[in-house]
Amino acid sequence: MAKTSELRQKDAAALQTEVKELQKAYFGLRMQKATQQLNNTASLRVARRDIARAKTILAEKTGK
Numbered sequence: 001m002a003k004t005s006e007l008r009q010k011d012a013a014a015l016q017t018e019v020k021e022l023q024k025a026y027f028g029l030r031m032q033k034a035t036q037q038l039n040n041t042a043s044l045r046v047a048r049r050d051i052a053r054a055k056t057i058l059a060e061k062t063g064k
Contacts, residue, residue: 022051
């Protein structure tokens with residue numbers, strides 16, 4: 001889980017790579033769920049929120 005303060009310290013390029021990494025991790029979790037290998041389904045929700053958090057901070061930085 002990425003903390004907001006850690007994400008705010010990164011620049012826009014680093015945030016974009018962070019979003020891509022989070023999306024890859026989320027895709028892996030979705031595939032585990034589809035193949036009945038995911039035990040903790042709450043991790044999907046956490047991953048989605050991490051992606052949203054990173055995208056929000058990225059939008060704030062590019063909007064300035």
